[in-house]
Amino acid sequence: MEIFSEHFNKDNFLSKIDVKVKLLVVLSLLVMVLSCTKIFFPILIAMGCFLLCLKMKIAPRVLLLRMAQPLFFALVILLLKLFFSGKDTMFSISLPTSDFSLLTLTGHRDGLIEGLKITSRILGGVSLVMAFGFATPFAEILAGLSWLRLPKQFIEITMFAYRYIFMFLEDAHTIYNAQKNRLGYSGMRKGMKSFGTLAGSLVIRGFDQSQKTSEAMIQRGYTGDMPMIDGRPLRFGEVFFAAIFVFFAGAVWMI
Amino acid sequence: MKNEKSSRISRDKILLLVTCYLSLVTDAHAMHISEGILPFNWAALWFAVALPFVAYGLYRLKKLSAVDLSFKPLVGLMAAIVFVISCMPIPVPTAGTCSHPGGTAIPAILVGPSISVLVTAVALLIQALFLAHGGLSTWGADIVSMGVMGAFTGFAVFRLLRRFNLSLAVSGFFAGILSDWAIYLTTSVQLASGIRGDEPFTPLFTKIVIAFVPTQLPLGILEGAMTAGMVVLLYKKRPDLLVKMKVLKPEEAI
Numbered sequence: 001m002e003i004f005s006e007h008f009n010k011d012n013f014l015s016k017i018d019v020k021v022k023l024l025v026v027l028s029l030l031v032m033v034l035s036c037t038k039i040f041f042p043i044l045i046a047m048g049c050f051l052l053c054l055k056m057k058i059a060p061r062v063l064l065l066r067m068a069q070p071l072f073f074a075l076v077i078l079l080l081k082l083f084f085s086g087k088d089t090m091f092s093i094s095l096p097t098s099d100f101s102l103l104t105l106t107g108h109r110d111g112l113i114e115g116l117k118i119t120s121r122i123l124g125g126v127s128l129v130m131a132f133g134f135a136t137p138f139a140e141i142l143a144g145l146s147w148l149r150l151p152k153q154f155i156e157i158t159m160f161a162y163r164y165i166f167m168f169l170e171d172a173h174t175i176y177n178a179q180k181n182r183l184g185y186s187g188m189r190k191g192m193k194s195f196g197t198l199a200g201s202l203v204i205r206g207f208d209q210s211q212k213t214s215e216a217m218i219q220r221g222y223t224g225d226m227p228m229i230d231g232r233p234l235r236f237g238e239v240f241f242a243a244i245f246v247f248f249a250g251a252v253w254m255i
Numbered sequence: 256m257k258n259e260k261s262s263r264i265s266r267d268k269i270l271l272l273v274t275c276y277l278s279l280v281t282d283a284h285a286m287h288i289s290e291g292i293l294p295f296n297w298a299a300l301w302f303a304v305a306l307p308f309v310a311y312g313l314y315r316l317k318k319l320s321a322v323d324l325s326f327k328p329l330v331g332l333m334a335a336i337v338f339v340i341s342c343m344p345i346p347v348p349t350a351g352t353c354s355h356p357g358g359t360a361i362p363a364i365l366v367g368p369s370i371s372v373l374v375t376a377v378a379l380l381i382q383a384l385f386l387a388h389g390g391l392s393t394w395g396a397d398i399v400s401m402g403v404m405g406a407f408t409g410f411a412v413f414r415l416l417r418r419f420n421l422s423l424a425v426s427g428f429f430a431g432i433l434s435d436w437a438i439y440l441t442t443s444v445q446l447a448s449g450i451r452g453d454e455p456f457t458p459l460f461t462k463i464v465i466a467f468v469p470t471q472l473p474l475g476i477l478e479g480a481m482t483a484g485m486v487v488l489l490y491k492k493r494p495d496l497l498v499k500m501k502v503l504k505p506e507e508a509i
Contacts, residue, residue, distance in 0.1 A: 027391075034295040034392055042291070066387045070289040076466060077292065077450055084462055085454045114452050118292060125291025126387050133384045141384060151313050153320075153327070158377045160331020161338065165381070168339040176343075192477060196484010199340055199361060200492075203485060206332040207496050213332075214325035224324055 012056045014135035019144035021238045026132045028246045032253045033124040039116050041253050042124025049127035058134055070126040077122075078115040086111030138162055146228050156226045164209065168202055175201055287382070287397055288442060290390025293449040301445065302395030305376075308403050312373040319370075330370055333362045334377035340481075341378065342386075356478045359401050360409030360434035361485055364427065365500045368410040375402030396449075400441035409434030409482075423490050423503075424483045431482030435475035439467060 014022070033042045053063055086108030093105045136144075139159075146155050175198050179185065184194035214222070293301070320326040340358035358378075362371040379397050382388040389397045413430035417423075447460035489497055494508035 030290075030392055031295060033291060034293070034298060069287070069388055070291075073289045073292060077446075080459070080462060080466070081450070085452070085459070118450055121291035121294075122289055123291070125390060125392060126289060129290055129383065129391055130387055138381075138385075153313050153316055154309075154373065154377070157316070157327060157331040157334060157373065158380060160328050161334035161377045162381060164332050164335040165338055168335050169342070172339050172343065192480035193484055195343075195477070196481045197488055198343075199336075199358075199481050200485040200488030202336045202339060203333075203361065203365070203489060204493050204496070206336045207329065207493070210325050210329035210332045213328045217328070218324060222324065224320055224327070 012135065014052065014056065014131075015137070017135075018232065018234060018238055019136055019140040020147050020234060021242045022132060022136060023141075023144040023148065025242050025246060026128055029128055029249055030125060032249060033121055033128065036121065036124075036253060037117070039120040040255075042120040044124075044252065045249075046120070046123040046127040049131040052131045053127075053134055056131075056134055063130070066130055067126060070122050074119040074122045077118050078112075081111045081115030081118070082107050083111070085114065143228060152225070152228070155228065159226065160213075164206075167209075168205070171205060172198060172202060287379070287389035288393040288400075288445060288449075290383070290387070290392055292390075292446065293393055293396060295392075297445075297449040298392045298395065300395075301393075301399050305372075305395040305398040305403065308369070308372045309376055309398065312369045312371075312376075315367075315369045316373060330366065330374060331377070333366060334374045334381075337362060337374055338378040338381055341382070341388075356474065356481060357401050357405050357435055357438050358478075359405035359438070360413070360427075360431045360478070360482045363406035363410040363434065364413050364430060364482070364486065364502060365496075368406040371406035371410070372398065372402040375406065396445045400438050400445060404441040405434045405438040408437035423486045427486035428479040428483035430479075432475045432479035434482075435478040436471070439471040439475070440464070443467065 029045060033045055036042055050063065054060070083105055088109040090107045090109040090112065092107070095103045095105060133141075142155050142158060142162075146152065179194045179198065183190070185191040316327065316330060337358045340361070341355050343355065359371060359375050362374045366374070376394075376398050379389050379394060379401065383390050383394060383397075409430040412433045413426045416426035416429055443460055443463045446463050447456055451459045486497075486502075490503070490508075494503060497503040498505050498508045
């Protein structure tokens with residue numbers, strides 16, 4: 001899972017900023033991107049975030065891989081909007097069909113503009129969260145979310161989940177390779193059975209591991225609650241610069 | 256009138272072709288709504304819809320973990336498993352590509368739908384932050400489609416079929432299929448309502464449903480097979496776990 005952000009170096013200029021400040025800036029910009037009715041602002045945010053990611057030495061290939069799913073969605077929506085919504089005709093294409101007749105596909109200007117607006121929102125939003133993910137270790141993000149009053153129990157189970165994801169990924173990989181070597185995926189029927197066995201094995205492993213983990217934790221004084229990182233208090237300088245940055249972004253958003 | 260009808264059919268044909276092509280050139284992760292797709296008001300609405308389900312899940316978690324200290328780690332580990340399963344690429348023959356199962360029927364059957372909403376919410380948060388699958392602004396919408404609709408449908412179908420004395424494998428299979436298709440339909444409703452602008456809802460909804468048919472229809476069947484396989488394996492290897500999770504009565508676990 002090489003595109004997982006935790007595998008990247010988190011020692012950069014953005015990682016030194018308090019996670020609470022980063023969270024507030026990201027959420028403010030996200031609200032602006034989502035409520036923006038123009039294309040320019042989200043694209044500007046996307047470009048800024050890409051540059052930040054490159055500055056954090058994230059390989060462009062990784063960024064493109066990460067963007068694959070959102071781009072797929074964006075493309076589908078753009079085509080849907082271009083060809084199937086709007087009234088102002090821009091162009092028509094005639095395509096031959098299997099029964100030798102011609103199909104006419106009409107692109108609409110207003111549909112295209114609407115599609116581009118959604119596409120720009122996707123690019124802006126995804127790149128914001130992506131840059132935040134690359135700049136912040138997961139434990140700090142959880143501390144930030146806890147500061148934003150996300151329920152403590154939710155944070156706790158997220159911490160448990162995150163702790164064991166890598167172990168299960170490795171287990172799943174090992175089981176999958178073993179199944180593949182024994183031709184477990186050589187046919188549709190076999191493949192489905194193998195996949196079910198893989199899921200079942202992970203569930204059994206999960207149950208057993210949860211028992212072991214809780215026993216080990218109880219031995220170390222676990223009473224049902226986990227301590228959270230308190231984090232340092234907010235620094236005036238960071239908050240001040242963040243507020244100025246958000247204010248200027250708001251001004252650009254209003255243009 | 257006839258012309259209008261034939262033009263509508265032609266449009267749908269073209270849409271299907273375009274979708275097939277897009278499915279061929281990229282992996283499909285059709286379950287998650289990506290960051291930024293929903294405008295602010297729709298994103299906020301889906302958060303409001305998801306909130307009571309998450310709150311009830313947390314209430315149940317608090318109650319159950321007070322009795323059994325291993326319950327919280329179990330829920331966390333279940334979330335990790337859902338995360339891993341939903342990252343596993345499985346081939347979709349009709350689209351000629353790989354897709355990813357939702358995996359929500361499994362926790363719904365084992366720990367119940369209300370806890371399953373939490374399990375899904377955790378998996379979705381980690382995916383949104385680190386893999387760009389889903390998003391922070393669409394977290395609420397994704398919780399509603401995958402956590403609420405997927406889990407409650409899977410759970411209800413499984414329990415209903417078990418009540419009619421159908422086998423674990425058959426009940427698990429249909430729970431998996433219908434859970435997957437419920438997610439797919441809810442996602443289509445969310446997408447259509449979020450991106451329609453001034454257009455009417457129903458035509459766009461129909462187009463989105465058609466657009467994801469090549470991946471989601473076979474994927475549902477694969478997810479059903481996976482869920483059935485998982486339940487059968489648990490029955491064969493660890494029936495005690497099924498009894499503990501109240502999936503089986505003690506006398507059934509021989």
